[in-house]
Amino acid sequence: MSASFEKAYAPLAAFEGGYANDPSDRGGETYAGIARNFFPEWPGWAIVDKWKKSLGENAAVLTRALATAGPAHGLAEAYHGDGIMTFREQLLRDARDVFLNPSEFAEIGELAGHDGISLLVAPCELQMPPDGDSRQGVSYESVAVVVHADDVPETLLTGRATTLNGEEWTVLSATARGEVRRLVLWREKA
Structure with missing residues (x-):
């Protein structure tokens, strides 16, 4: 992984580093900060779905499996840094979508x-x-x-x-x- 992605991602890894599927999160199913409801086209979902099928939906188990398997995390790096949207752009977009959303805070x-x-x-x-x-x-x-x-x-x-x-x-x-x-x-x- 690139050093710049790792440096930018490190502060968020504890919160956005793994797999989650919180029903109260409007992003729905999320891996590495990529929310399925907002980014259903991300190719890493195929890898996540494959692991879910074999391991179930326990967030801790899936997080460990996906981190050690590598491809999904590599796709997350590519997604955040390959020109689709930079990590910074995604954070700004997320901040705007949440904080400037009248139904949330604005x-x-x-x-x-x-x-x-x-x-x-x-x-x-x-x-x-x-x-x-x-x-x-x-x-x-x-x-x-x-x-x-x-x-x-x-x-x-x-x-x-x-x-x-x-x-x-x-x-x-x-x-x-x-x-x-x-x-x-x-x-x-x-």
Whole structure:
């Protein structure tokens, strides 16, 4: 296996390294982080099915057998790194599909005039705005917003005024990773 795959995979191996079939996981049957419900075309499922037929569906037994047999894990490496989707791309996609999914964690709202988008909104601590305004008796609030990059304009940059769910805010910071954007917004408390 390639060193880069092993390095990237190591932190997840305890959670995504083997076989699982948890009925509460919407991915369903999973091996090496590849969920059958989302990636039924993965060729490693033929190997997994062969081992299940001979050993049963005990997750610990299958995990050991598949790890020692090698081909399924090799196919997992190929799947994550052969151009179908890199491991990083898969993690970003999974994060977007779970965390920006309104039925999981996100809410539907408005950002920068765009209605009906999935948002993750969480309060942040902010003592004063970046310009150092220290007027007596004025307090501030801040929120972090995570959104799919396609749902907000690229012009939503630091210092720009915007709206969040119809209320006025100012962008304190804007960062992007793959398909996900994180904005920190601030305003004076009403």
